[in-house]
Amino acid sequence: MTTTPAVIDVRGLVKRFGRFTAVDGLNLTVAPGAVHGFLGPNGAGKTTTIRVLLGLYRAAAGSARVLGMDPARQSAAINRRISYVPGDVHLWPNLTGHQCLDALAGLRGARDESAERRLTEDFALDVRKSVRAYSKGNRQKVILVAAFAAPTDLLILDEPTTGLDPLMEEVFRRCVRDAVAAGRTVLLSSHILGEVEQLCDAVTIVKDGRLVESGRLTDLRHLAASRITAQLTGPQSTTVTNGLRDLGLVNGDGAGTDLVLSVPRTQVLPVLALLARADAGDITCTPASLEELFLRHYRVAAR
Numbered sequence: 001m002t003t004t005p006a007v008i009d010v011r012g013l014v015k016r017f018g019r020f021t022a023v024d025g026l027n028l029t030v031a032p033g034a035v036h037g038f039l040g041p042n043g044a045g046k047t048t049t050i051r052v053l054l055g056l057y058r059a060a061a062g063s064a065r066v067l068g069m070d071p072a073r074q075s076a077a078i079n080r081r082i083s084y085v086p087g088d089v090h091l092w093p094n095l096t097g098h099q100c101l102d103a104l105a106g107l108r109g110a111r112d113e114s115a116e117r118r119l120t121e122d123f124a125l126d127v128r129k130s131v132r133a134y135s136k137g138n139r140q141k142v143i144l145v146a147a148f149a150a151p152t153d154l155l156i157l158d159e160p161t162t163g164l165d166p167l168m169e170e171v172f173r174r175c176v177r178d179a180v181a182a183g184r185t186v187l188l189s190s191h192i193l194g195e196v197e198q199l200c201d202a203v204t205i206v207k208d209g210r211l212v213e214s215g216r217l218t219d220l221r222h223l224a225a226s227r228i229t230a231q232l233t234g235p236q237s238t239t240v241t242n243g244l245r246d247l248g249l250v251n252g253d254g255a256g257t258d259l260v261l262s263v264p265r266t267q268v269l270p271v272l273a274l275l276a277r278a279d280a281g282d283i284t285c286t287p288a289s290l291e292e293l294f295l296r297h298y299r300v301a302a303r
């Protein structure tokens with residue numbers, strides 16, 4: 001059996017700043033064509049890891065491969081095939097938006113001007129204005145247009161939507177989907193869990209430079225409890241409470257008529273069957289949201 005090599009393959013990565021260990025034995029694998037979410041609280045080591053991938057920082061230990069290359073030795077070749085969007089955008093204040101796009105394409109040495117024009121329109125960016133006159137959101141748009149328009153295989157996006165309004169966030173999401181449809185791969189670091197949930201197939205969650213959880217979003221969701229709600233009459237409530245007790249679960253609401261339960265994956269079907277037998281009304285079952293997953297893992301990691 002042949003397996004497709006990962007676009008990003010990080011193993012046991014360690015990065016220290018003096019005596020402080022910012023990244024501590026991290027693994028990160030991003031499959032080709034994936035949108036991979038990179039999550040973690042402030043200071044978790046996401047940007048530091050990205051900077052190692054770009055060849056800006058040297059790792060103290062471990063290995064990193066980007067598009068099959070070693071960022072410590074082949075950063076120029078890697079950067080020609082990557083679009084990088086930092087969270088904190090600094091552009092040349094004396095240039096217009098258009099001149100910035102010229103300069104960014106010049107640095108890369110490759111350009112798709114028709115894609116650039118299309119994206120400039122999609123993001124409603126006036127490229128005749130000088131960067132000095134741009135808002136934070138407009139500076140972000142310049143970098144996003146350059147990143148999506150460039151003929152690259154991998155997009156590394158570090159909190160790319162800070163400063164964008166909801167309309168532009170929607171344009172951003174469309175661009176990510178188009179990029180993947182065109183065969184590109186995306187690593188997306190973001191604190192906006194709704195955005196990650198909508199876009200990503202897989203996520204890696206880090207804290208204090210260490211891996212907390214990694215996997216496909218659907219698999220991770222199954223690890224967390226689902227939320228089941230239903231409407232019960234008084235007699236139904238007694239039947240359901242007894243049935244839940246037999247399943248080893250507690251109806252926290254006692255004899256209440258609004259049932260709200262947090263149910264482990266293995267118990268979802270028996271609980272739904274119990275509610276159906278009791279003829280409960282308005283039964284809903286919702287898998288754990290990324291936010292619940294995220295908070296659960298953070299709390300576990302914080303202990």
Ligand SMILES: Nc1ncnc2c1ncn2[C@@H]1O[C@H](COP(=O)(O)OP(=O)(O)OP(=O)(O)O)[C@@H](O)[C@H]1O
Pocket residue numbers: 017020022040041042043044045046047048049
């Ligand atoms: N150049 C540096 N010198 C010293 N410490 C640094 C340096 N860069 C980052 N750090 C520290 O390394 C840790 C990881 O920082 P990093 O910026 O990678 O986190 P992050 O996950 O990207 O956070 P955020 O979500 O806030 O952007 C932090 O404690 C930070 O203070």
